[in-house]
Amino acid sequence: MAGRVTSVDVAARAGVSRSAVSRCFTPGASIAPETRRKVTEAAKALGYRPNAIARSLIAGRSRMIAVVVGYMQNQFYPDLLDRLARELQARGYHLLLFAASPEGDSDALFPQILAYQADGIILASATLSSALADECNAAGIPVVLINRTTDGTGVSSVTADNVNGARAVADFLLAGGHRRFAYVAGTAASSTNQDREAAFRGRLAEAGIGEVLREDGGYSQEGAAEAARRLLTRRDRPDAVFCANDHMAIAFMDAARHALGLRIPQDVSVVGYDDVGPARWPSYALTSVEQPVEAMVDIAASALLDRIEGRETAARIARVPGALVVRSSARRPAAGIMTIDGRDVWTP
Amino acid sequence: MAGRVTSVDVAARAGVSRSAVSRCFTPGASIAPETRRKVTEAAKALGYRPNAIARSLIAGRSRMIAVVVGYMQNQFYPDLLDRLARELQARGYHLLLFAASPEGDSDALFPQILAYQADGIILASATLSSALADECNAAGIPVVLINRTTDGTGVSSVTADNVNGARAVADFLLAGGHRRFAYVAGTAASSTNQDREAAFRGRLAEAGIGEVLREDGGYSQEGAAEAARRLLTRRDRPDAVFCANDHMAIAFMDAARHALGLRIPQDVSVVGYDDVGPARWPSYALTSVEQPVEAMVDIAASALLDRIEGRETAARIARVPGALVVRSSARRPAAGIMTIDGRDVWTP
DNA sequence: ATCTTCGTTGCACTCGTGTGCAAGCGTGCA
DNA sequence: TGCACGCTTGCACACGAGTGCAACGAAGAT
Numbered sequence: 001m002a003g004r005v006t007s008v009d010v011a012a013r014a015g016v017s018r019s020a021v022s023r024c025f026t027p028g029a030s031i032a033p034e035t036r037r038k039v040t041e042a043a044k045a046l047g048y049r050p051n052a053i054a055r056s057l058i059a060g061r062s063r064m065i066a067v068v069v070g071y072m073q074n075q076f077y078p079d080l081l082d083r084l085a086r087e088l089q090a091r092g093y094h095l096l097l098f099a100a101s102p103e104g105d106s107d108a109l110f111p112q113i114l115a116y117q118a119d120g121i122i123l124a125s126a127t128l129s130s131a132l133a134d135e136c137n138a139a140g141i142p143v144v145l146i147n148r149t150t151d152g153t154g155v156s157s158v159t160a161d162n163v164n165g166a167r168a169v170a171d172f173l174l175a176g177g178h179r180r181f182a183y184v185a186g187t188a189a190s191s192t193n194q195d196r197e198a199a200f201r202g203r204l205a206e207a208g209i210g211e212v213l214r215e216d217g218g219y220s221q222e223g224a225a226e227a228a229r230r231l232l233t234r235r236d237r238p239d240a241v242f243c244a245n246d247h248m249a250i251a252f253m254d255a256a257r258h259a260l261g262l263r264i265p266q267d268v269s270v271v272g273y274d275d276v277g278p279a280r281w282p283s284y285a286l287t288s289v290e291q292p293v294e295a296m297v298d299i300a301a302s303a304l305l306d307r308i309e310g311r312e313t314a315a316r317i318a319r320v321p322g323a324l325v326v327r328s329s330a331r332r333p334a335a336g337i338m339t340i341d342g343r344d345v346w347t348p
Numbered sequence: 349m350a351g352r353v354t355s356v357d358v359a360a361r362a363g364v365s366r367s368a369v370s371r372c373f374t375p376g377a378s379i380a381p382e383t384r385r386k387v388t389e390a391a392k393a394l395g396y397r398p399n400a401i402a403r404s405l406i407a408g409r410s411r412m413i414a415v416v417v418g419y420m421q422n423q424f425y426p427d428l429l430d431r432l433a434r435e436l437q438a439r440g441y442h443l444l445l446f447a448a449s450p451e452g453d454s455d456a457l458f459p460q461i462l463a464y465q466a467d468g469i470i471l472a473s474a475t476l477s478s479a480l481a482d483e484c485n486a487a488g489i490p491v492v493l494i495n496r497t498t499d500g501t502g503v504s505s506v507t508a509d510n511v512n513g514a515r516a517v518a519d520f521l522l523a524g525g526h527r528r529f530a531y532v533a534g535t536a537a538s539s540t541n542q543d544r545e546a547a548f549r550g551r552l553a554e555a556g557i558g559e560v561l562r563e564d565g566g567y568s569q570e571g572a573a574e575a576a577r578r579l580l581t582r583r584d585r586p587d588a589v590f591c592a593n594d595h596m597a598i599a600f601m602d603a604a605r606h607a608l609g610l611r612i613p614q615d616v617s618v619v620g621y622d623d624v625g626p627a628r629w630p631s632y633a634l635t636s637v638e639q640p641v642e643a644m645v646d647i648a649a650s651a652l653l654d655r656i657e658g659r660e661t662a663a664r665i666a667r668v669p670g671a672l673v674v675r676s677s678a679r680r681p682a683a684g685i686m687t688i689d690g691r692d693v694w695t696p
Numbered sequence: 697a698t699c700t701t702c703g704t705t706g707c708a709c710t711c712g713t714g715t716g717c718a719a720g721c722g723t724g725c726a
Numbered sequence: 727t728g729c730a731c732g733c734t735t736g737c738a739c740a741c742g743a744g745t746g747c748a749a750c751g752a753a754g755a756t
């Protein structure tokens with residue numbers, strides 16, 4: 001029962017006081033080398049590990065970060081979670097995972113997060129209600145949103161540079177000679193979706209394209225497949241479709257090919273957003289704007305920990321640029337594509 | 349600063365002792381209705397939430413379950429994690445997530461799991477070293493392995509019924525008239541891989557097939573693609589390939605089609621294991637043995653919580669059956685396929 | 697030899713909550 | 727009316743560790 005060893009046991013065996021044991025495990029505390037040796041030895045012999053729970057109680061910091069995720073079908077979120085767990089572990093923090101129910105009653109999570117004294121909270125979902133973020137912020141818990149922004153002040157956020165990303169998609173499709181455009185939307189209320197749609201339409205409008213078809217895919221594959229059926233059976237079928245994320249783009253492609261018998265990109269070009277793993281699978285070879293998971297995690301972790309550890313008090317709003325990775329799901333323009341590190345990238 | 353409200357504040361406002369506050373939030377404690385009302389009112393007014401950390405300290409139970417995952421590329425694991433988080437939340441537990449490094453030095457996690465006083469631990473990976481499981485078990489922490497078994501006693505495990513699953517694959521491929529078989533292996537040391545391979549070979553041997561080609565895919569897509577290149581460029585190319593999981597089967601199919609120009613299933617039949625989301629995507633339509641996430645999570649959670657809460661002391665070894673879902677990545681036998689709940693299932 | 701100084705140590709209090717124990721109170725029965 | 731019983735309640739201790747404070751000892755300075 002190694003789990004039941006306390007500092008009292010170690011102190012007794014080492015012949016010192018309990019304070020000495022505590023100081024031995026507290027970096028920077030005043031302790032004689034000889035005492036440290038005795039304590040370390042006794043601790044090892046007994047298999048002693050300081051109880052993080054008790055430490056949290058007195059320190060007022062749990063070194064736990066609550067992470068709330070919505071759904072995991074979109075490979076972007078598992079990747080994010082994986083990186084996040086490693087990054088936080090490396091920095092001495094741990095990750096308390098909460099799954100928000102799809103209906104968005106994530107408010108029920110607030111008391112639980114509070115109860116566990118999480119030092120910070122990361123909301124990783126484009127669709128979570130921002131009420132949770134505001135509540136936590138009001139309670140004094142630093143919050144970082146990933147893949148979403150909010151109007152509430154004091155809340156940090158890390159997103160892709162959706163505006164420039166969506167503009168690049170518009171430029172890329174225009175350069176490819178497309179004429180009839182469509183947008184398959186994610187959840188309309190999500191800021192990420194709004195930014196992508198507005199920037200895409202805006203750039204097209206600058207180029208004189210006023211009409212952009214629109215279908216709501218609700219960030220789901222069923223929604224995207226349905227959108228494909230509706231868009232691609234129109235008489236004035238679009239020849240270029242921008243899906244709000246890869247997860248939907250893949251379902252869109254599958255529906256176009258297998259349900260409607262169309263060829264990609266000959267009959268219709270498809271572009272996604274995220275550049276997740278499956279986008280690279282040869283069956284899709286999806287042209288997509290990358291959302292750099294590593295960079296986003298680094299920034300999110302730093303923003304959160306800087307606030308938790310008091311190095312900074314202001315909220316940080318970060319927009320991370322990502323390349324438009326060109327593969328073969330969309331007609332390629334004659335110029336503007338460069339190969340960088342083995343990837344074809346749109347650089348007009 | 350709603351987070352700084354303690355039971356002392358609530359007691360003062362309600363005009364009762366701190367004990368009364370505690371009892372108000374302890375199910376089954378002796379407390380008068382009127383007192384409860386006063387406490388509840390004061391608590392609500394102050395935004396009081398019992399501190400789970402302090403509660404854990406005194407109760408000796410943290411109501412946290414450590415979950416260790418290996419990698420998240422294989423969609424099975426995100427799905428598992430998602431279900432697990434919801435199930436544990438529903439039962440009043442929370443999930444402390446640990447990402448094990450791919451090299452398998454997951455032993456560094458042991459002290460951390462111990463320090464946080466996790467009530468139990470779930471190891472969700474086919475490839476994690478069982479040393480961690482044995483250490484936790486020795487420390488008196490209930491352990492459940494998912495997707496892996498171990499020889500160590502006292503450790504519960506939940507796996508698919510790999511033996512019957514792999515046998516079904518062999519039967520299915522034999523019924524489809526295939527002659528030359530190959531197996532793309534996962535990590536050789538994983539019990540899941542061993543079970544699947546042995547059962548597959550065993551069943552084929554019973555049918556008089558002694559030779560089964562083998563390539564190691566190491567549970568990675570790169571490995572599977574390489575395996576495809578090696579197997580499918582042989583003079584005696586196999587006409588039926590069983591991949592140890594869907595994640596590899598998908599990469600195998602992509603390599604076969606796009607790198608080698610083969611048709612599936614005309615030139616080669618492919619069968620996977622797990623029946624993850626992408627297996628259903630029309631581009632793959634992968635025939636695969638299902639690994640029922642919901643059932644596995646239910647069993648794992650019950651097995652763990654029954655031990656934690658003292659209802660049971662023995663370890664439980666569960667093998668969950670899963671159907672062989674027939675799609676079009678493998679030649680279909682003339683008979684033996686039934687449609688159940690909209691799925692084509694192999695039922696010889 | 698005496699005083700000062702600095703590093704080290706232990707005492708005791710603290711974090712926020714659960715709970716055994718005994719006292720308090722009200723009620724029902726004889 | 728008196729007694730016993732049961733439900734409530736508060737006191738006090740416990741959980742396991744961090745830390746300010748004062749005392750202690752050794753070493754250096756005068």
